[in-house]
Amino acid sequence: MAAEIKHITEKCNGALLAIRDTLYVLSGKWKIQLIVLLREGPMRFNELQRSLVDITPKVLSKELREMELNEFVIRRVYDTVPVTVTYELTPYAATVDPIINSLREWGTQHRERIIASRKSEVKETVEE
Amino acid sequence: MAAEIKHITEKCNGALLAIRDTLYVLSGKWKIQLIVLLREGPMRFNELQRSLVDITPKVLSKELREMELNEFVIRRVYDTVPVTVTYELTPYAATVDPIINSLREWGTQHRERIIASRKSEVKETVEE
DNA sequence: GATATTAGTATCCCAAAGGATAGCAGTATC
DNA sequence: GATACTGCTATCCTTTGGGATACTAATATC
Numbered sequence A, B: 001m002a003a004e005i006k007h008i009t010e011k012c013n014g015a016l017l018a019i020r021d022t023l024y025v026l027s028g029k030w031k032i033q034l035i036v037l038l039r040e041g042p043m044r045f046n047e048l049q050r051s052l053v054d055i056t057p058k059v060l061s062k063e064l065r066e067m068e069l070n071e072f073v074i075r076r077v078y079d080t081v082p083v084t085v086t087y088e089l090t091p092y093a094a095t096v097d098p099i100i101n102s103l104r105e106w107g108t109q110h111r112e113r114i115i116a117s118r119k120s121e122v123k124e125t126v127e128e
Numbered sequence C: 001g002a003t004a005t006t007a008g009t010a011t012c013c014c015a016a017a018g019g020a021t022a023g024c025a026g027t028a029t030c
Numbered sequence D: 001g002a003t004a005c006t007g008c009t010a011t012c013c014t015t016t017g018g019g020a021t022a023c024t025a026a027t028a029t030c
Helices: A003-024 A029-040 A047-049 A059-069 A093-125 B004-024 B031-038 B045-051 B056-068 B093-128
Strands: A075-076 A084-089 B073-078 B086-087
Touching: A003 B031, A029 A047, A029 A059, A029 A084, A029 A093, A029 B004, A047 A059, A047 A084, A059 A075, A059 A093, A084 A093, A093 B004, A093 B093, B031 B045, B031 B056, B031 B086, B031 B093, B045 B056, B045 B086, B056 B073, B086 B093
Parallel strands: none
Antiparallel strands: A075 A084, B073 B086
16 A cells, blocks of 8 residues: 555656746746747836836846846846846747647636636526 | 837737636646646545645645636545545546646756756866 | 544644835936 | 936835644544
8 A cells, every 4th residue: 555655656756846846947926927028029127017017126126037047038238328138038948838838728728618617607597 | 119018018918818827727836736646546635645745734625625616626525434535637637738748848858958057067167 | 441544624823925115326308 | 406217126014825733523443
């Protein structure tokens, strides 16, 4: 019996570890959203802040720093007045596209499913 | 200029919304891991707790309740002594497989990449 | 009668994530 | 000289996710 349990966890262990790694790197409320935004092209700090309405500069700055460390974005400083800083996705950031796409597709289907189930609930109520 | 910013956010908006929906449903430290475990077959409460070493009963119970509400698991109570309760994935839970697979694959590749970059760093240090 | 088992609850607590607000340097513009 | 713009940082505060510990009912077993 103990052996059985052990067998199960070992079989999943690799998957669990890999998934934990991924979630750790993409942790936080904003990183995935930032990647989605930046896929349109490089953006400036204030542009990002305005696009993600609720994000504060402190949090945005922290997320961008972490993404720079993980080689998801490149930070470029231009010697203009006032200074211009752009954030741009690296090619490595493109490797998370499958994750983003699967998240987006599932969310879309899930929403449709919920709307459909609400409609059928209404029908049932009417039919009673 | 304002129009340009608006254009960008509108183009991404659907994706951002869908992604937020997905992350909301799969939120928390444990739900994805529970799905991975339960893909092996139905498990009992204590079995799950033992498999996910660090989870406390309070948290496990909360996660399972949320997953039941989202129709990811079915909870079955058997009239044995002591009582037996099993948790089993629904067919709907299988729809998140693409997400889980993309998370697992990316985590695996990312880990390999980090190991590789560590090795090359060592080489460079030696070569200096 | 003490102990073990199951599937949880109840209560308390803590750390981390993240929000609110203010401010700064450096320049340009009114 | 006041104000505005950029890209932040600093400080403080709140929320919430989740861990630790203890406990329950009902029965069986020692």
